[in-house]
Structures are given as C-alpha cells and as structure tokens.
Amino acid sequence: MTEDSPGRRRPSRPRVLLVDPYLAKEDPMERKFIELYPSLGLLTLGAYLRERSVDVEIVDLTFARDIRPFSARLRSFAPHVVGVHTKTLTYPRALEVARAARAAGATTVAGGPDAASRTEFYLSSGFDLVVPGEGEATILEIARTVFEARDPAGSPGTIALRQGRLVRGPSRPFLRDLDALPLPAWDLVDMEAYLGQWERSTGERRAAVLTSRGCPFDCSWCSKPTFGRSFRQQSPERVVEELRALKERFGVDYVRFCDDVFGISRPWIDRLLTLLEEDRLDLAWECLARVDLLKPDLLHRMRATGLARVYVGVESGSQKMLDLMNRGTRLAQVERTAAALRAEGIRQFWFLMLGYPGETLEDIEATLQLFRRFSPEEYSVSIAVPIPGTRFHERVRERLRSPKRRPTREGGRSLLFEAAYPETLYRWQQARFGLEAALGKARGRLRPSVVRRIGQVADRFHEQVATPLLIGKRPPPPDRE
Numbered sequence: 001m002t003e004d005s006p007g008r009r010r011p012s013r014p015r016v017l018l019v020d021p022y023l024a025k026e027d028p029m030e031r032k033f034i035e036l037y038p039s040l041g042l043l044t045l046g047a048y049l050r051e052r053s054v055d056v057e058i059v060d061l062t063f064a065r066d067i068r069p070f071s072a073r074l075r076s077f078a079p080h081v082v083g084v085h086t087k088t089l090t091y092p093r094a095l096e097v098a099r100a101a102r103a104a105g106a107t108t109v110a111g112g113p114d115a116a117s118r119t120e121f122y123l124s125s126g127f128d129l130v131v132p133g134e135g136e137a138t139i140l141e142i143a144r145t146v147f148e149a150r151d152p153a154g155s156p157g158t159i160a161l162r163q164g165r166l167v168r169g170p171s172r173p174f175l176r177d178l179d180a181l182p183l184p185a186w187d188l189v190d191m192e193a194y195l196g197q198w199e200r201s202t203g204e205r206r207a208a209v210l211t212s213r214g215c216p217f218d219c220s221w222c223s224k225p226t227f228g229r230s231f232r233q234q235s236p237e238r239v240v241e242e243l244r245a246l247k248e249r250f251g252v253d254y255v256r257f258c259d260d261v262f263g264i265s266r267p268w269i270d271r272l273l274t275l276l277e278e279d280r281l282d283l284a285w286e287c288l289a290r291v292d293l294l295k296p297d298l299l300h301r302m303r304a305t306g307l308a309r310v311y312v313g314v315e316s317g318s319q320k321m322l323d324l325m326n327r328g329t330r331l332a333q334v335e336r337t338a339a340a341l342r343a344e345g346i347r348q349f350w351f352l353m354l355g356y357p358g359e360t361l362e363d364i365e366a367t368l369q370l371f372r373r374f375s376p377e378e379y380s381v382s383i384a385v386p387i388p389g390t391r392f393h394e395r396v397r398e399r400l401r402s403p404k405r406r407p408t409r410e411g412g413r414s415l416l417f418e419a420a421y422p423e424t425l426y427r428w429q430q431a432r433f434g435l436e437a438a439l440g441k442a443r444g445r446l447r448p449s450v451v452r453r454i455g456q457v458a459d460r461f462h463e464q465v466a467t468p469l470l471i472g473k474r475p476p477p478p479d480r481e
C-alpha cells in the first residue's frame with residue numbers, strides 16, 4: 001500500500017519500471033557519430049502509463065557505468081513489471097536486467113526493435129513477454145493483468161513462451177490518434193544530464209522530438225519491425241505545443257526531429273512551417289528527409305524557420321543501384337537537393353551504402369564522383385547490412401557469413417554476406433571517401449590545383465595498385481538481382 005497523504009490510504013496501483021539498458025560508454029560509435037538523447041519510446045510509454053494511474057519510473061543507464069542504478073531502483077520501487085527497451089547493441093545488458101528483475105519476482109517484458117526481430121531469443125533468455133509492436137496500450141494491459149495476479153500470456157500485442165511453445169496474442173491495432181498521446185515524461189529521466197552535455201559540446205541545449213510514426217516507403221534493405229509501413233503523424237499544432245514545452249521547461253534551443261522521414265506530407269509541413277513562423281519559437285532544428293521531398297522552395301522556408309542540418313539518404317551515385325534498392329529516388333533529385341542545400345547554407349549529412357547486390361566497381365565510382373562534386377559537410381558510408389525480415393536479407397540468405405561474423409550491432413562496419421568483392425575492397429573504398437572528405441574540407445585552405453592533384457594521384461593508385469591487388473583476376477560480378 002502506498003500513502004497518498006497523511007491519514008488517507010489509497011489502494012496500491014500497478015508499478016512499472018521501464019529501463020533503457022544503453023550504456024554510452026560501451027558504444028564504440030558514441031564518440032564518433034552518436035548523439036545522446038533519451039529514448040522517446042520509453043518517455044512516451046511512461047507518460048501514457050502515468051496518465052492511466054500506473055506508478056512508473058524509468059532507469060536510464062545511458063550515463064551509468066554498469067547496471068547498479070537499476071538494481072538499487074528495483075529494490076526501492078519493487079515493481080510488478082520491468083519493461084526493457086531493446087536494441088541489438090544493448091542486448092547483453094538487457095538480459096542482465098531481466099535476470100535481476102526475475103530474481104526479484106517482477107514480470108519481465110522486452111520491447112523495441114531488437115526484441116521485435118529476435119523474439120524467441122529474448123523469451124528464452126530471461127524475458128516473460130515480448131511486445132514486438134507499438135507499446136502503449138499493450139504495456140498498460142500487461143501492468144493491469146499482472147497486478148491482478150493473472151497471466152498476461154496471450155493478451156493482444158504480446159508473445160510469450162509457455163511449455164516450450166510460443167503463445168502469440170492477437171495483434172493490436174496501431175493507435176489512430178497520435179495527438180491523444182501525452183507529452184513525453186521528461187521528468188522521469190535526467191534531462192539536465194543530456195542538455196548539459198550538449199551545451200558543453202555545442203553551446204546548444206538540444207532535445208529530440210518525434211512528429212510521426214512509421215514510413216510508407218519500401219526500400220528493400222530497410223527493417224521496420226515496430227511500425228512496419230504504417231504511417232501516422234501528429235498535427236502541426238501538437239508538435240508546436242511540444243516544442244514550446246521543451247523551450248519553456250528546459251531552455252531547449254535546438255531540436256532534432258527523429259522521424260524516419262520528416263515532412264512526408266507537403267500540406268502538413270507547410271502548416272508546421274507557418275506555425276513556426278507565427279510562433280517565433282526561435283529554435284534551430286535538424287531532421288532526416290528524402291531528396292524527392294526536399295523541393296528548393298520548401299528548403300528555403302525550412303531554412304527561414306531555423307533548419308540547420310539535414311540528413312539525407314543519398315545511398316548511391318548510380319541510378320541502377322537506387323532502382324535495385326527500391327529507393328524511389330532519382331539522381332537528378334539528389335543533385336537538385338544537394339545544390340539547394342548548399343545555396344541555402346544548410347549542412348548536409350549524406351548516408352551512403354556500399355556492397356548492395358548488383359553493385360559493380362563502376363557504380364561505386366559513380367558514388368564517389370557524386371560525393372566529390374557536392375562535398376557534403378558530413379557523411380557516413382556503410383557496408384550494406386542484411387537485416388532479418390528485409391527483402392535484401394531474403395535475397396542474400398544463401399550467402400550469409402557464418403554466425404560468428406553476424407552483427408552484435410548494426411551499422412555496416414563489416415561484411416556479413418558473400419558480396420561481389422572481398423571485404424578489404426569495401427574497406428579500401430571507405431578509405432577513399434575519407435580522403436575525399438578531407439580534400440573537400442581542405443579546399444578553402446589549399447590551392448585548388450593541389451587538391452586536384454592529390455585526387456588524381458589517389459585515383460591512379462586506386463586503379464593501378466589497390467583494385468588489382470584487392471580483387472585479383474576476379475571477373476566482374478554477375479548481377480544477382
């Protein structure tokens with residue numbers, strides 16, 4: 001029983017402890033690429049449960065050294081349910097948390113992208129339930145069921161393991177109205193730890209915001225285990241309410257929109273921009289968007305309301321490869337967008353991918369030339385990762401490398417299937433992009449003729465030494481599509 005106020009007892013309520021087992025210090029990419037924000041999934045689950053009379057706490061291990069803060073909260077809060085957010089990178093910690101929680105008598109629930117794609121693994125490693133999809137309504141039902149000492153196996157949106165058999169509850173429809181969700185429960189995590197860190201490194205107090213769920217596009221390598229191809233968005237008015245709250249409560253002055261693709265609907269983004277113009281929130285912001293959606297007139301308006309940086313999935317400089325990936329974008333759109341971003345003074349971060357089936361050395365060369373022409377301020381060039389459940393994975397199923405080489409994290413840092421060329425060739429190509437980026441940065445400082453000359457020497461070394469050495473007498477790859 002918990003005390004509400006002195007002298008008055010109210011019936012106790014379900015207690016749910018949500019856990020983010022991501023330890024930044026264990027992430028080798030953290031210093032290079034990863035920018036820290038609290039999990040929006042857990043913040044929304046927390047707010048949703050709290051609004052429905054469930055006692056909720058969040059243990060966020062991002063800045064922790066180990067899981068001890070969790071163990072302490074487990075003892076003090078004594079939750080009925082421990083719900084863990086999972087990513088491939090963090091699964092060892094997720095299992096550690098589950099073991100401790102089970103030993104303390106709590107029901108253990110895994111949600112998020114990794115548990116959604118490896119359900120059986122989680123169920124046989126310490127979790128009582130997996131929630132593979134949208135979590136709000138499902139965790140609420142689990143909390144109430146466990147609190148009433150009933151078995152939640154078989155409830156909608158859950159998967160359990162009973163007597164060695166998977167028990168799948170019926171699927172649960174997606175929430176229809178995202179505006180009905182409460183604002184994220186920022187107070188349940190240490191926002192100041194995140195904001196302070198940002199302030200020290202950039203001078204800005206940065207926060208993450210999500211305006212939509214899902215993505216209706218269908219790139220053949222993209223894994224969307226949680227929301228599939230569903231697509232729902234909040235109203236622009238609701239988005240502005242959240243931005244205002246972040247600004248007023250936390251002094252946030254820079255926002256990262258974390259949507260899979262920002263601004264899919266043109267009327268929606270036009271309305272949001274109008275509100276931002278009227279409200280004068282004076283925020284800088286960044287987002288991830290598609291080159292086919294970023295028309296120059298739109299970019300101009302976005303810039304005027306504070307857009308500072310855009311992540312774009314350029315992927316390849318070869319139209320043939322874009323088509324094989326089912327990207328649905330044209331090279332002309334890439335060129336138009338890259339030029340417009342430069343003209344507006346908006347930083348561009350390109351995602352590029354090497355090794356997708358069907359890619360030849362000529363295609364890689366086309367990507368490098370595109371990169372050289374536009375010289376984006378930031379980029380990441382990964383080796384294609386076949387994620388289970390995708391068409392790409394299906395296509396290379398017979399050519400996957402031994403389980404030892406499978407990813408413990410995703411991110412394209414090693415070759416996980418027998419591709420057209422050896423892994424060393426792709427690594428070398430990644431190094432070429434590195435050199436190209438360095439030359440791009442040196443352009444202002446070195447004479448253009450010197451930059452051009454270094455590029456020519458590197459190209460000659462690539463053609464005459466590196467390529468023959470790395471691929472030997474291999475014939476050009478057959479198009480395996």
Ligand code: B12
Pocket residue numbers: 022027029030034035036037038039040041042044045082083084085086087088089109110111112113114117131133134135136138139208210214223224226258259260409410411
């Ligand atoms: C924004 C984002 C980021 C941001 C912010 C991360 C953050 N702290 O939230 C940044 C750029 C920092 C980031 C970093 C990383 N990310 Co990221 N990221 C995303 C992205 C685009 C959106 C995440 C999001 O906010 N979704 C919206 C919320 C509402 O959804 P959700 O988190 O899935 O939660 C819902 C359900 O999953 C479920 N749920 C989730 N947890 C739980 C727990 C329980 C108990 C229950 C019941 C339900 C439940 O309910 C929630 C509400 O409905 C996703 C792609 C995607 N569309 O999901 C990739 C994604 C999650 N990221 C991914 C990866 C790999 C990473 C990194 C590990 C990259 C790296 N180091 O190599 C890091 C890890 C950093 C971290 N703190 O964990 C992968 C994870 C794949 C995997 N199987 O592990 C994804 C799926 C992208 C992909 N397809 O590769 N990421």
Ligand code: SF4
Pocket residue numbers: 215216217218219222223260261290313
């Ligand atoms: S890669 Fe991006 S645009 Fe393509 S399906 Fe995935 S989320 Fe959508």
